[in-house]
Amino acid sequence: MSESNGQYDDHLSNGSNSNYQYQPVTDQAPLPTGPTSPPISDFLVQLEDYTPTIPDSVTAHYLATAGLETTDPRILRLVSLAAQKFVSDVASDALTNCKMRQSNTATTTTKKGGKEKKYVMTTEDLSLALGDQGVNVRKPPYYQ
Numbered sequence: 472m473s474e475s476n477g478q479y480d481d482h483l484s485n486g487s488n489s490n491y492q493y494q495p496v497t498d499q500a501p502l503p504t505g506p507t508s509p510p511i512s513d514f515l516v517q518l519e520d521y522t523p524t525i526p527d528s529v530t531a532h533y534l535a536t537a538g539l540e541t542t543d544p545r546i547l548r549l550v551s552l553a554a555q556k557f558v559s560d561v562a563s564d565a566l567t568n569c570k571m572r573q574s575n576t577a578t579t580t581t582k583k584g585g586k587e588k589k590y591v592m593t594t595e596d597l598s599l600a601l602g603d604q605g606v607n608v609r610k611p612p613y614y615q
Contacts, residue, residue, distance in 0.1 A: 523548050525555060561601055
């Protein structure tokens with residue numbers, strides 16, 4: 472048995488009538504050499520001009536409460552952007568859950584005569600969406 476580059480050259484056997492053979496790895500695709508996305512410095516420059524939905528003062532307060540004090544506005548805006556994305560994903564998932572749950576309800580008519588469906592999102596819809604994100608939500612025992 473000869474070994475080259477940590478790989479064995481002989482056949483893999485699984486009994487006398489084996490169909491399994493070792494196939495040596497030949498010419499692997501080269502790794503891309505050029506950047507496929509803009510560098511992080513461009514993203515940080517864009518963060519300086521970005522105005523997040525969550526104000527910097529609110530983000531700074533919660534970061535300080537968690538033990539991270541920073542004066543860099545780019546860090547605050549990056550955390551605000553991540554929180555905004557999280558809330559947006561949860562709200563979107565909760566609306567999808569609500570639409571699936573209420574798919575058989577009656578529609579209401581608007582003044583123009585067109586039909587518009589009104590959705591009522593419940594805590595159960597939100598709890599399912601948060602569960603998909605890894606957040607466990609339970610009702611207090613006196614509400615059950």
